[in-house]
Amino acid sequence: MKKSSLVVASLLLLMSVLLAACGGSNADNGNSSSSSSQGGGEGEKAREVTLKLFIPQPRLKDEYDAFIQKFVEKEKAEKNIDVKIQLEMPNADNAPQILKTRLASNDAPDVFTVHAINEIPTFYKAGYLEDLSDQPFVDKLLDSVKESVTIDGKVVGVPMETLMWGYLYNKKIFADLGLTPPTTISEMKETIEILKQNNITPFLLTYKEAWMPQLFVPLTVGALTNSENEDFIDRMYQDNGSFSEMKGMFEIIDLVNANGTDRAMEIGPDEGSAQFAEGKAAMWVNGPWHAETILSADENFEIGVAPLPVNDNPEATMINLSTSTTFVVSPESKNKDVALDFINFILDDEVTNEFYQSLKFNPVAKNHTFESYPWVNDAAEFVKAGKAYQDPSIPQAVKDESGKVLQAYYTGQAKQDDVISSLDKAWKDFNKINK
Known part of the structure; x- marks a missing residue:
């Protein structure tokens, strides 16, 4: 009798464990589905990334800050990435030497700006520019503008100022x-x-x-x-x-x-x-x-x-x-996926018109519908x-x-x-x- 009771008790315990395991599995599956659709569930820890930006236009800091904040929010909402921005904005006199020092010491910013006409050939030859030809923003560029950021048949930058x-x-x-x-x-x-x-x-x-x-x-x-x-x-x-x-x-x-x-x-x-x-x-x-x-x-x-x-x-x-100020990506970036997200966000349909208008820049892309300035x-x-x-x-x-x-x-x-x-x-x- 005792032996029979022990067997029954053991069976009941085993069944409760199995049911608990099945219930836990189902709960996890539900959370995984939610994470996938929202770029990361509440229980999933966000990936933390520091993105280094080099933009020697300090007079436009407020406009860039507002734009960067929108990018940070989008990365968090869609990809569950917490992006910390390290923004460097020297004046135009000091910028060239600072950037050269960064590049020469293997401390390249993830994303930086160059002058399309004067600097793209030199930086490209030195191997400092990522090939961006397959990025979504490329098809949005006006043909006349695309030519100015193309070298050896490769698009290497997002033009800002024409x-x-x-x-x-x-x-x-x-x-x-x-x-x-x-x-x-x-x-x-x-x-x-x-x-x-x-x-x-x-x-x-x-x-x-x-x-x-x-x-x-x-x-x-x-x-x-x-x-x-x-x-x-x-x-x-x-x-x-x-x-x-x-x-x-x-x-x-x-x-x-x-x-x-x-x-x-x-x-x-x-x-x-x-x-x-x-x-x-x-x-x-x-x-x-x-x-x-x-x-x-x-x-x-x-x-x-x-x-x-x-x-x-x-x-x-x-x-x-x-075509002057142009955003480029360093081939040495340790967070290249986020850097590429950033340069594509510049011509994002939902934000690009407001961004370029705030900077008082000219239209450079097919999705730029704002009116030219007098x-x-x-x-x-x-x-x-x-x-x-x-x-x-x-x-x-x-x-x-x-x-x-x-x-x-x-x-x-x-x-x-x-x-x-x-x-x-x-x-x-x-x-x-x-x-």
């Missing part, structure tokens, strides 16, 4: 005085005199950061090589040219410097944006990439964009067309008339050097021959490293 630029002008001042953008340097001199007669400073000078005076180089080289000295760039890459051939560029540089605001070496682009919005000067050799900061100072300010005359040949007065339409009129050229392919190292030496030229510490020899040397040094 530019039509020359110099900015205050449309209200011009309209009040009955002025139109000059088409030659002689006309520019006449415009300057009319402005001065009306107690208006012609040009805003903001040379505190070296990349600002550097802007004269692509504008003058672009104009001169597309109107007379067409093979200059090719010959410079072959060590068979000299900036002495571009000596004409000093005419417009000298004219601007002689008719500009004071304290140029103390004023940076952010303070300059506020001063321009206040009407401190009628013109500013700068691009529309500062539209957001200008309009934040005066939302009703009327920005005009026009080509900068470099001589008395009206055929040389043209708009510069360029200053874009101004510049587009010159482009439609055939008065435009593609941004000259000048090595970034040469541009960096030009900024420093043109600062010295403005302060009287360098002469024209010093500028020419410095630029020639910088290009030759680039050629030695990149042959």
Whole structure:
């Protein structure tokens, strides 16, 4: 009897264990289904990732912060990934050297920005750019823009800024005085005199950061090589040219410097944006990439964009067309899947229009449906008339050097021959490293 009772008790215990096991299994299956559909169930621990971003546009930090937060929320909701963002936003003067140091020391950001025209060839050759050709964003790009981020048949970046630029002008001042953008340097001199007669400073000078005076180089080289000295760039890459051939560029540089605001070496682009919005000067050799900061100072300010005359040949007065800031992915990223999610999110149908509009950038993709800005339409009129050229392919190292030496030229510490020899040397040094 005792033996029989023990057998029954053992059987009952075994059955209860089996039932409990079956019930637990069914519960787990239910949770797994929920996790799959929601990118991770409540009981499933989120994957933690640190994504390093390098974006040298500190003036746009608020806009990038808002966009990045939306990305972080999407990764958590859809993939159960907790993304911690490590954002580095140096100014344009320091950024190139900082980035080079990161790359050389195997501390590459997961996602960083380069200048499409000036830097993609060099970075691609060095093996610093991930091939993004198979990513979903590629089919969204406008064909004309896709070409600027393609090398060896591979798409290597997401373009942010496509530019039509020359110099900015205050449309209200011009309209009040009955002025139109000059088409030659002689006309520019006449415009300057009319402005001065009306107690208006012609040009805003903001040379505190070296990349600002550097802007004269692509504008003058672009104009001169597309109107007379067409093979200059090719010959410079072959060590068979000299900036002495571009000596004409000093005419417009000298004219601007002689008719500009004071304290140029103390004023940076952010303070300059506020001063321009206040009407401190009628013109500013700068691009529309500062539209957001200008309009934040005066939302009703009327920005005009026009080509900068470099001589008395009206055929040389043209708009510069360029793709500049471009997001790329490091092949060495330890979190490449999240990095790829980020660059695809830039052109995500639900957020991309608001994002690009907040930055005051131009449409670059087929899913960009926002209306172009008035200053874009101004510049587009010159482009439609055939008065435009593609941004000259000048090595970034040469541009960096030009900024420093043109600062010295403005302060009287360098002469024209010093500028020419410095630029020639910088290009030759680039050629030695990149042959």
